[in-house]
């Protein structure tokens with residue numbers, strides 16, 4: 081963090097960006113955007129841009145939680161199922177006549193609860209996070225199916241629901257509500273990582289859990305909290321999702337799952353823990369959103385989109401690996 | 416001013432004008448080194464002087480920016496460690512490189528597992544070969560044991576066994592003895608001499624003077640990445656060698672002061688490890704007192720320290736400054752006023768992918784935090800003054816800790832605990848991998864802490880260190896304290912005897928057993 085005066089400032093900034101762990105995603109995002117602006121005139125229009133933001137906002141909320149989890153050196157495979165289960169809870173509450181605000185609260189509490197279950201099993205029962213969340217992936221999905229015998233809950237005609245629908249599709253001034261909402265969440269998530277003891281502990285645990293423990297970090301509590309946060313984002317995402325779609329579906333959207341994890345990894349948050357951040361995740365998410373938008377604009381069948389995001393994930397992590405190797409040879413590592 | 420001993424043996428490896436830079440540091444500039452067959456060549460110098468970097472260049476792990484490497488007179492481009500190994504150059508690096516989830520035998524023969532017909536692994540031969548190599552080293556360990564279950568010392572010996580099992584012509588030992596106890600070190604040095612006499616060349620990096628004088632015939636000193644001198648041993652005196660290393664006279668090495676012991680600060684009653692590594696043990700410690708714990712690897716001294724530090728679960732009563740301390744919980748330990756520094760730097764102490772500032776601040780999180788928020792401003796100034804106080808050599812606090820030399824990492828690991836000014840310091844091998852100059856700094860740091868009223872327990876495998884700094888010395892043997900000595904009057908042999916035999920040697924040979932606590 082050199083505070084070199086004037087002339088060096090911009091160059092230093094550029095250098096820092098190029099050396100950052102999300103450099104690849106950022107460059108790809110710029111390249112794809114330039115390409116699309118030239119060949120798809122619609123791409124660069126305001127409505128299309130806002131469309132990209134809106135259609136990815138559920139994924140982005142989940143990706144913020146997933147970033148926390150991955151930084152801590154663990155993985156939550158169950159967040160998609162948790163979102164679905166929370167959405168079903170939300171839908172059923174609405175249909176049962178619960179006032180909107182209470183139902184929203186209910187969905188969020190449901191998400192928190194599911195996160196708590198994961199966190200408790202991982203942190204206090206000391207079961208491998210992989211096993212726990214693979215198990216709950218299936219359990220939460222099953223619960224979502226059971227509660228309404230496997231059928232969707234349409235909330236479109238529920239009195240009071242239209243307020244939420246209008247809200248999530250509405251604007252604050254010129255900006256869509258969802259854009260503002262996502263920016264606020266992003267700032268909170270980034271601020272917590274950087275400025276709180278909890279955030280710093282997350283990096284410490286992800287980097288070396290025993291060193292963190294011996295230096296007085298409350299490893300169990302931090303791990304419990306990180307899964308609760310993952311559950312919280314699932315709850316929030318379910319409200320936005322149902323608000324937009326006007327229906328709660330009991331089936332997990334596999335493509336959403338992939339997009340979320342891909343955004344985190346493409347954004348440079350390392351699977352091995354201890355490194356990364358939400359800025360990278362934002363860039364990763366934008367990149368995937370732009371690519372998907374480009375495919376739609378070019379009239380490519382949506383069936384291809386999964387194949388493409390999957391390939392991009394593998395490719396980008398591979399390229400990240402190459403960059404890692406280059407960097408390791410030039411400096412760091414070993415000793 | 417180079418004074419190369421007249422040797423007749425063939426030159427095995429000759430490096431000339433080697434330079435190597437990393438972003439922000441010039442690790443080596445124009446270094447020459449000649450290694451002959453059948454010679455033990457000591458490579459020494461302060462922390463960060465470039466010793467590991469030079470040996471990594473020779474072992475094909477780093478490409479030099481400038482300079483040539485000749486092996487058997489022929490210029491070689493070593494692209495990978497495999498290239499070096501193919502030419503008979505094998506290195507044991509400073510940090511362990513074993514696969515923890517594999518067995519001892521698999522680790523020793525990694526990449527060279529014996530195969531029977533159909534490409535099936537020949538497990539029985541693997542085991543037999545492993546036993547043979549281990550026997551040569553005098554290490555008694557089950558070849559089927561998992562490496563992760565072994566102590567650091569045993570792991571280091573497995574690493575050595577692996578190197579020995581290849582047909583090395585040049586063996587590079589990068590501080591291989593720093594995690595070994597006195598006895599294991601002696602065995603290793605004997606082995607080095609044996610192999611040397613068979614014609615192997617050894618490049619030995621160490622901060623320990625006695626080792627240099629025990630086996631090597633020539634020593635090369637680096638300082639700040641430059642070659643200072645190559646001198647014959649033992650013709651060059653120890654003082655001279657140290658002066659070459661640090662560029663000045665060192666003065667009083669241990670800076671031992673007479674500090675009147677104060678009130679009782681630690682009272683341990685029947686402390687025993689849950690895993691049975693040491694039996695119920697009693698111990699007391701006064702303010703201002705430095706207690707040294709000696710003993711062989713596996714004697715329980717290290718686990719005793721871990722139990723005091725809350726790193727492992729234990730039973731018994733521990734009172735710190737009159738208040739009982741909960742066991743097995745590092746948070747309770749820290750709150751009670753105990754500062755613990757573990758011996759396994761890589762495994763239990765550093766955050767490898769984080770920078771220096773965060774590695775310091777991790778231990779101060781409670782003090783830097785108000786209402787859950789960390790004061791980054793205070794962190795910055797605290798870290799800056801800690802880097803100064805503990806002499807960490809680095810370009811900036813934002814440097815990744817894993818790019819620092821081993822000794823500089825150790826200064827951070829130690830400094831962040833001492834800076835909390837705990838009532839009791841429990842230091843497990845505090846000077847491991849630290850150069851002579853920095854060691855005196857650490858000893859001064861301990862004297863200062865003792866003077867300010869801390870009680871200090873130092874676990875060390877280096878007897879001279881224990882003797883030099885301790886007011887009182889307790890010796891562990893098979894999980895018990897078998898002897899206690901008064902620091903200033905203790906002699907090395909008596910302590911070594913107690914550590915090996917489990918009894919305090921007595922002037923009259925008729926007394927067979929005496930246990931003191």
Ligand SMILES: Nc1ncnc2c1ncn2[C@@H]1O[C@H](COP(=O)(O)OP(=O)(O)OP(=O)(O)O)[C@@H](O)[C@H]1O
Pocket residue numbers: 410411412413414415437438440441442460461462463464465466467468469509808818819820821822823848850
């Ligand atoms: N991979 C790397 N990236 C950046 N800097 C490095 C790297 N490896 C070493 N350095 C730097 O090069 C210098 C020499 O380091 P080196 O590890 O060779 O020292 P050393 O003599 O082995 O020290 P020690 O006795 O502490 O092991 C140090 O300043 C170190 O920080």
Ligand SMILES: [Mg+2]
Pocket residue numbers: 466467468509589820821
């Ligand atoms: Mg070194």
